[in-house]
Amino acid sequence: MGGLLASTLVYGLVSSATLLLTALGFSLTFGLSGVANFAHGGLYLLSGFTAWLLMTHLHLPFLAAAAATVVLVGLVGALVYRVVVMPVRGIHLAEVISTFAVGVAIIELFRWLGFTTYDYVLPVLVEDGIDVLGVTVDWQRLIIVAVALVLTLALWAFTHWTKIGLALRGMSQDEYTALSVGIESDWAAMLSLALGAGLSAVAAMVLFPLGIISINSGYDALLVALAVTVLGGLESTAGMIIGSLVLGFAVTLTGNYVGPRWGEVVYLGAIVVVLAVRPSGLLGKSKELEERV
Amino acid sequence: MRRSLAALLPALGMLLAAGPARAADNIVLGVPTALGTIEGQDSLRAAQLAVKEINEQGGVQVGAVKRKLEIVSIDTREAEAGVPVTDALAAMEKLITEKKPAAIVVGAFRSEVLVSAMDMIARVKIPYLCTIGMSPVFDDKVGAEYEKYKYNFRLSLSARYLVGNLGKTMSFLKTKYGFDKVYFLHQDVAWAKGTIGGLTKVMEGAGWKVLGSDPYPTGSRDFSASLTKAKAGGAQVVVPMFDMPESGVLVKQARSMKVPALVAGFISPAAPGTAWATFKGDIDGLVNFLFEPGAIPLPSARSRHFTEAYGKAYGEELKNRISGHGPGPSYDAVYVLAGAITRAGSLDADALVKEIEKTDMEGAVGRLIFTKTHSVPYGDDPKAGGASIAFQWRQGKRVVVFPEAIAEGNIELHAR
Structure with missing residues (x-):
């Protein structure tokens, strides 16, 4: 097959999986607890540098460093809830501002500490690549697609088939009713932030090996997560998947047929258009419900 | 208590008076640049090294007295995505207003900031010796309105000279290997756009077929669109032009997509001596430009002295990481x-401008003289002006391939 069309299909899928992975943690936290964790980008960057430090200074093999990073960053997520979000819980603007401040503080701390050189890399899991539809694609990108798929299915199973997952969903649907059946609100919200932070770490472990861990990737991760979740619908998992596919293929199509410089415009344009035309996102219901009430 | 406070007041007054008096003895040099970048940090260190060396000799002779130099810096953050030019200019103005430097060295990182900063310098009238910003508009402005912009000088490579040096390298590839198809990928910023624009004209004029020229926003991490087109079109040379950390992805992606082309241009993360370890050999065969000598010195005593002194002052690790743009100048x-x-x-300032124009000395980057538009000319002869260096990564070593006068070998295609 080869050619530009095949490249669009293959790299469109890779791009969609990349977006889905980047947004998964942010969307999960909001979907389960209603907390828009704007520290998401900072936690993503923290994950990359934590894994690098564990490998470089403690000489851990990559997989061990990655596993430790997911746990550590998950704990940081829980800590962010206890220290920063809990005191302002329920005041949405305060939640956004305080988590955003934490994210910026993490990112800028690394800049201040001098993590700006070109030395920070994580290894790919498998070297080399293969031909798919006549297009050469490296194994790491195929791993990204696989991880995105497996994680999405696993999360769906977790939130639908496990007691904790059902409790978290119950909390997200009606906090007071959930409280009345013994689900502790702060515990559930803290767990959702820890899970979201852990997912941002998983994303970092498979995405950073493509290049260098750079400071600005923290801000980019937040922008991507916002674009995907706003497009798909903040509380909808299916919407997030569709949002990732739409954005991923739109960016790749734009890059291949119009020019790579317009890819950024697609992200921002998607946010603006969706907010203007359908504020709840493609599959979101929040605004509709609000208007009905 | 009242008496003791009264006794302290004169002492406090003396201390306050003594502070500014001490500072006034020093000649203050301002360094407003992007200190979050490798180039900015290395350039500041290089300027501080020169200040240290001069001060160890007693300072600078000003008339009958010797005065020491002192550097004050400010981070303009201009290389960070989303930071507007106005913010960088505000930082520079703050430094000038508060610290009152006698001159500025290093200066703007982004060409967009440099071009605007020139107008501020025209207003405050102090010498401005920039060593990173590359836009050819600098020369155009000095040439068009000399009296207004005469305080501005540039010691680093400009996009115009880079085009000339790249053109010579491409000419070598055409003659030696018969290449005639090229694909350009570049960062969507002024210096890179200017360089690729100029190079396109030069190469098309020399019979090359330009298959594509794609600008990428700062921070881009996927270059598959251009690499697919380059591969499908049969490009023999891919010319990247990037100074962002994320361009490291391009090196890995070109390798993993098995693009059968020589990659020759500028990718900042692939320039330092530590890049081989960072990319684990994925850069084998890559031809990269060092805009000015420093990371690799010229074979002159002065150039070698700078690189060695940098290592002694800041350690071998930082010496091995010297960036390819900024520190030498x-x-x-x-x-x-x-x-x-x-x-x-x-x-x-006016007297200094006249004397800077008369400069003719050997520097770390080659011969330091200024053109009528106040730029050090860069070519392939370090005895005639500054010299950029191109090297090829071969099995962990940076082998100099340009200019011919100091080359250790020719470009090889072994890694294609």
């Missing part, structure tokens, strides 16, 4: 200024 800028101050016998 930043070191030279302080010496150019010190020489001009000594010859002028004062810090008067």
Whole structure:
């Protein structure tokens, strides 16, 4: 097959999986607890540098460093809830501002500490690549697609088939009713932030090996997560998947047929258009419900 | 209590008076640049090294007295995505207003900031010796309105000279290997756009077929669109032009997509001596430009002295990481200024401009002279001006392939 069309299909899928992975943690936290964790980008960057430090200074093999990073960053997520979000819980603007401040503080701390050189890399899991539809694609990108798929299915199973997952969903649907059946609100919200932070770490472990861990990737991760979740619908998992596919293929199509410089415009344009035309996102219901009430 | 406070007041007054008096003895040099970048940090270190060396000799002769140099810096953050030019200019103005430097060295990182900063310098009238910003508009402005912009000088490579050096390298590839198909990928910023625009004209004029030229926003991490087109079109040479950390992805992606082309241009993360370890050999065969000598010195005593002194002052690890753009000219800028101050016998800006124009000395980057538009000319002869260096990564070593006068070998296609 080869050619530009095949490249669009293959790299469109890779791009969609990349977006889905980047947004998964942010969307999960909001979907389960209603907390828009704007520290998401900072936690993503923290994950990359934590894994690098564990490998470089403690000489851990990559997989061990990655596993430790997911746990550590998950704990940081829980800590962010206890220290920063809990005191302002329920005041949405305060939640956004305080988590955003934490994210910026993490990112800028690394800049201040001098993590700006070109030395920070994580290894790919498998070297080399293969031909798919006549297009050469490296194994790491195929791993990204696989991880995105497996994680999405696993999360769906977790939130639908496990007691904790059902409790978290119950909390997200009606906090007071959930409280009345013994689900502790702060515990559930803290767990959702820890899970979201852990997912941002998983994303970092498979995405950073493509290049260098750079400071600005923290801000980019937040922008991507916002674009995907706003497009798909903040509380909808299916919407997030569709949002990732739409954005991923739109960016790749734009890059291949119009020019790579317009890819950024697609992200921002998607946010603006969706907010203007359908504020709840493609599959979101929040605004509709609000208007009905 | 009242009595003891009264007794302290004169002492406090003396201390306050003594502070500014001490500072006034030093000649203050301002360094407003992007200190979050490798180039900015290395350039500041290089300028501080020159200041240290000069101060160890007693300082700069100003008329009958010797005065020490002192550097004050401010982070303009101009290389960070989303930071507007106005913010960088505000930082520079803050430094000028509060610290009152006698001159500026290093200066703007982004060409967009440099071009705007020139107007501020025209207003405040102090010498500005920039060592990173590359836009050819700099020369156009000085040439068009000399009286207004005469305080601005550039010691680093400009996009115009880079085009010339790249053109010579491409000409070699055409003659030696019969290449005639090229694909350009570049960062969507002024210096890179200017360089690729100029190179396109030069190469098309020389019979090359340009298959594509794609600008990427700062921070881009996927280059598959261009690499697919380059591969499908049969490009023999891919020319990247990037100074962002994320361009490291391009090196890995070109390798993993098995693009059968020589990659020759500028990718900042692939320039330092530590890049081989960072990319684990994925850069084998890559031809990268060092805009100015420093990371790899010229075979002259002065150039070698800078690189060795940098290593002694900051350690071998930082020496091995010296970036390919900024440090060499930043070191030279302080010496150019010190020489001009000594010859002028004062810090008067107009007198200094006249003396800087007369500069003719050997520096870390080659011969330091200024054109009528106040730029050090860069070519392939370090005895005629500054010289950029191109090297090829071969099995963990940076082998110099340009200019011919100092080349250790020719470009090879072994890694394609």
